Amino acid sequence: MYKYDPIDQQIVNERVAQYRDQTRRYLAGELSDEEFRPLRLQNGLYIQRHAPMLRIAVPYGLISSKQLRKLGDIAQKYDRGYGHFSTRQNLQLNWPKLEDTPEILAELATVEMHAIQTSGNCIRNITTDQFAGIAPDEIIDPRAIAEIMRQWSTFHPEFALLPRKFKIAVSGTEKDRAIVQAHDIGLEFYKDAHGHMAIKVWVGGGLGRTPILGTVIREHLEWQHVLSYCEAVIRVYNIHGRRDNAYKARIKILVKALGIETFKQQVEEEWSHLKDGPLTITQNELDRVAKYFEPMPYKTLPAHNASFDAAVAANPAFAAWVKRCVQPHRVPGYRAVTLSLKPHGKAPGDITSEQMHVVADLADAYSFGELRSSHEQNLILADVELSDLFAVWEKARAAGLATPNIGLLTDIICCPGGDFCSLANAKSIPIAEAIQMQFDNLDYLHEIGDLELNISGCMNACGHHHVGHIGILGVDKDGSEWYQVTVGGKQGNDASIGTVIGPSFSAEEMPGVVQRLIEVYVRERHEEERFIDTVRRLGVAPFKAHVYAEKETAS
């Protein structure tokens, strides 16, 4: 992974010093709440329901074992011994003290980490596919470009106080796993007809209060221009984006208001002044950064391993785990392993300090000391030899990290919700837990197959409920918590926004509602058909009918 040089280290150290002084001034009453707010937010610090929440950056989801151990130690020392992986691939601490945050940042800086721009109205952590660099369907490894973009966006002098937050995702695979269409800017890398690396640029996507999928603003952008083009887009947004109403301030609203053609025209006009200027990325710089992302020192291994095959044949529990938690790898004899942070009955994405240490040890022993976090809120060991999978499984299982549910109904994407987040209208974790307990039968879960269930505690949609096959949104009705259900959302190349099926439900009703949606699917599905495809074939009507018919009978 990327390794800091003296310049990177100096920037992070200077940030710690700057923030330490800002916190001092705030605590001394020299900065008002309003003045301190954007400053702390750009250091990842929220003031939350119970305590501050600190969001630590995991750039494009890559983290070393050393860094993860440090996070475990920080969670132990300054928090309650656990952290929460977010849908932006970052790690959140829920209980730090504001006074401690400068010290936490100083400790993070010792392992090349920080909390820069994990929040606030600026360019946020750039995200990508957790299988970048190893995915068999990869066309271009996007990590070097993601790192170049991380550097470009860090303390960008022009984009520190945008109308609203700004999220960028990069994807380098045939099958999009970075949800490029749900981002302010989505960059889809591909090889053009001449075999050159090129980018399809999406703009104006986003979930939240007004969910909109992005529009292609440019089919073909040469990679050298990615920074200048993004700069042009964000400049137009900085000047023309609405600032009078926070709910209408995202770039998607501007793109819709102007229409993509007019917006594109403005961007192209702006870009004409920037194109081929100093922002043009040089081959040298790409090569320099790409060196850090060169393939790992893989052994030459056969594609099959007899002991692994035998273990799968002999042990159904191991076989179930392999089926769900082990993903293909471009190098023969290797696999990627997803460690499930979704054990049934626990908050999705949470991980204890002890578990962080276990995972770091696993990475050191079996995966070149490196890990990835996914936007689905799991951790990945990207480079495990086939012959090691059984040992990894046993150790992960002992630590509660081997629930064989990746991609299944209980691999729920879930925001922290009303238990932690002061924005939330409703709780989300207890809903996730109740659904996980309702579907605790693993055979039944496997029988249901691929299904994405996403839960958000409010319309800010941190849990990406709009793009879940089943989406659950917490809403506030007269001071009590209710849940609105959407069906038919999807991430990926053929992304879609789910359809609301009708009036909302109480928390207690939710496991039953999901159960009834599944019943319709099991009844109506064709052989091998996934839930989402059944929904797309039939529409939401039969699902709606069954869910509400049961409700009427019951009441």
Added chain:
Amino acid sequence: MSQLIQLAADGTASIVADTWVRVIPPAAGEESVRKQAGKVVLFKLTGEQTFTAEQIANTQIPASGHILVPLAIWEARKAELQSRLDRGELGIVLATNETAEALQAAFADLNTLPLIAIFVERFADGRIFTLGNWLRTRFGYRNELRAIGDVLRDQLFFHKRAGFNSFLIRADRSAEDALASLNDFSQPYQGGVADVPVWRRIHRA
């Protein structure tokens, strides 16, 4: 004590006396606080009118000395102000909802202005950075570019890199303390108005 920080050509910063008088139109009747979506809204939208005709007509302009006038007043009362410009006594204040193009259109040569100031109503209005950048790069403005209004030390580093070379720190804060913030970071990653991205600036192994 003056609140004005100025950067010399060699980049050194000092606190200097402010010799410019800002011409401020009288407050408009009812528009000062607008409400939208239940929140008090303080940002004007780009392209929105900055002052009413009545405000412009009622604005008192000092008879002598260096004056900093809003663009709208220059446009409406040009005849009266032309001689001041000719004597190098007139600078323009641009609001963040006004455009660099409008400023450019109002002057045959922007460099006849000894001073352009950009006024931020609230420090969280990042349009000032893009406006500064445009004036320096696109429109070739070379004279003093000043950040005024809700200007706090925590934004100075960004102001500087977006082309500003003077900063009028908010009256209730110490300009002396603010000096340090101009150098919060020693080696930024990306280019600014006066520098290029790090990979073009220095060799990184």
